[in-house]
Amino acid sequence: MSTEAKQLRFLIVEDTEDIRDLMVRMVVRQGHLADEAADGLEAVAALQEELYDFILLDLTMPRMGGEDVVRWLNEHPDRTVGLEVVVITAWAGERRAVLQELGVTNVFQKPLRTQQLRDLIAEKDLGTRS
Template sequence: MNEASGAGRTPPDTGAPLRVLVADDFEPVRTLAVRMLEKLGNHVVGEAADGQEAVEALEREPHDLLLLDLSMPRMSGHDVVRWVNARPEIRDRLTIVVISASALDERPALAELGVTRVLPKPFRLQQIADVVDGLPGR
């Protein structure tokens, strides 16, 4: 779980922009992640302030990467992961990376749910770059 392998995921087209959804209820974290992704290159980045917004965004359009907080209102990150897992058409092309200040102890359980990696908060630009570089087709 230390690598963003995306094993089992359908690789995105290498020339296409990476489609990322950042789901975190703390606005400064979302803003920081969006800015980091914009610095890294050609990415289409969406934001969700809670788990329910994340699910709605994932239903509306396909994404390649979900940066997901676990502790959010209306629907937790755990519930979002379970929702994704119940939808193979979404799960098979989506890499899920948890961003959390407290989830490091949960890594084995999260890996069983299909989470590729856990980034501790606060995260650094290089950590986000490593996740993006580790995606299939990148």
């Protein structure tokens, strides 16, 4: 990572530990920081403590799903300053309309690919420089 590039903070929200670990490694390999949450309740607790640049969010999780996390974020705009919500799910198609209503524009099919992550980071870097 160049000295000019900002180290970004990611919150990885995924109930499947292997997938969560893989996404954390992908983020760290790109030179950024990653916190983890195993479900929506853990995500909300983390979001109350930290401000993030990205949340990589699964939809289907026990206790509290991804749509409810997005609803919580919409009710707490002070926690969304500079935050990009990225839904990563196996079931994106049928939920896309609901996600759009909630303001989610980044929806990717599982598994997240390294190039998709690089593109997200590059877009964020361009947005912060303009």
